[in-house]
């Protein structure tokens with residue numbers, strides 16, 4: 001017969017306590033998210049309408065819609081991607097597939113990881129100095145997008161490198177031993193099997209970029225513009241900054257309005273995250289090894 | 290005898306290994322190896338694990354270039370040409386097929402696995418690719434089993450089939466030299482026998498280096514055999530001699546008779 005020692009019983013009790021502790025911690029973590037979401041939907045939901053999405057703000061931004069800000073965010077994010085994605089993927093391919101494993105490479109890798117941790121306000125000031133003033137782009141969509149691109153580049157690089165490195169080394173060695181060059185191996189085997197992972201990283205980047213305020217505040221986003229931008233050298237409104245403005249800078253804004261803007265922003269971000277989760281699931285189902 | 294014949298016909302042996310040493314980050318793991326591999330022979334390499342067999346194969350197709358920390362000294366001549374001065378290493382590797390211990394089906398269809406090497410060499414015509422794929426799969430004794438599922442993923446085949454797929458892939462390079470590294474590790478005995486038959490037939494067309502953890506496999510297939518032990522090439526000799534107690538070194542006899550491991 002099996003008999004429990006005092007030690008067994010003791011372990012069992014302690015195990016139970018740990019379980020509950022971790023459960024409570026998790027619940028505490030989820031709670032604020034739930035509260036925020038509920039609040040946004042309850043308070044912001046009524047503000048959202050077709051007019052809200054397609055009209056200009058009116059009456060000193062206390063009424064009307066957020067169309068120019070929504071469009072501006074799309075412009076900024078898209079243009080930032082145009083710069084950061086090709087550059088980031090190329091850099092990741094070099095670092096993961098070509099670079100020799102030496103001190104220099106390690107320093108670069110470390111620098112990239114640290115760059116990802118630099119506060120966005122620092123990127124903002126860099127963008128102001130480099131693009132707005134030095135390169136004379138002025139406060140413009142171009143300068144703001146470049147600033148966002150610089151800010152997101154490290155994350156694109158890290159995400160891409162990780163997906164490249166998840167492709168087993170044995171595949172590369174099999175290709176090389178057949179006389180394939182590095183590039184042939186990358187193009188035919190490594191990239192096709194990393195592309196879903198890269199896409200996931202890029203989409204997560206979009207959601208992060210869409211929410212940033214500091215980097216665009218000094219470089220290209222405007223409080224209010226009565227017209228849409230006509231070129232990349234114009235300023236633009238943006239959702240994130242607009243939220244800040246209607247929530248804190250404008251008097252007599254109806255209470256629902258900031259909640260509506262916030263809900264829209266969160267919805268965009270969540271949509272992007274859902275997309276990236278979708279890709280990840282597809283990736284898992286399509287695993288070829 | 291064989292050597293003099295070859296000298297007379299003017300064709301250099303497929304491999305001439307001269308005073309080859311291999312090191313990883315300065316630590317030598319194969320010392321002063323000197324021997325030849327003749328054309329159209331099966332050259333067996335036996336020895337306990339860690340004795341440097343795989344590293345030797347990597348040195349032959351110059352994978353040291355792609356392995357961080359790996360360095361070689363001495364020389365390897367392939368068909369009489371020094372591989373150290375071979376300018377285009379990709380073309381060298383194309384002439385040497387390699388089969389790894391664990392079958393590594395590329396994440397491609399059965400067809401594309403075999404068409405990979407021809408494709409990277411610039412073969413585009415569908416008809417030509419079809420021919421190569423069928424010929425190589427037949428030579429690897431796999432065609433009958435996969436001819437109806439050429440488009441399904443190579444990694445969905447059974448272990449034994451995948452190993453024959455990698456052999457077909459190696460043959461699709463149209464190599465002069467085929468190097469197999471403990472191919473039977475992940476393969477059932479029946480498939481092992483089938484692959485052994487394949488190798489016997491291939492011998493008339495190409496040279497084969499067979500690294501094996503099964504001494505009996507070397508006995509069955511190899512014309513000559515090398516015994517590697519802890520980074521030393523203890524001896525190279527006719528396989529019959531080694532397995533009939535006529536080995537030059539007592540350690541070889543001990544090993545083939547299973548007296549140490």
Ligand SMILES: Nc1ncnc2c1ncn2[C@@H]1O[C@H](COP(=O)(O)OP(=O)(O)O)[C@@H](O)[C@H]1O
Nearest residue numbers: 313318337338339340341342343344345356358
């Ligand atoms: N990439 C590598 N880096 C460092 N050491 C290695 C590497 N590959 C093999 N070695 C070492 O070299 C020695 C010989 O290994 P290997 O050639 O794989 O032997 P075998 O194939 O006979 O088992 C072993 O001690 C192994 O640990």
Ligand SMILES: [Mg+2]
Nearest residue numbers: 342343344470
């Ligand atoms: Mg080995």
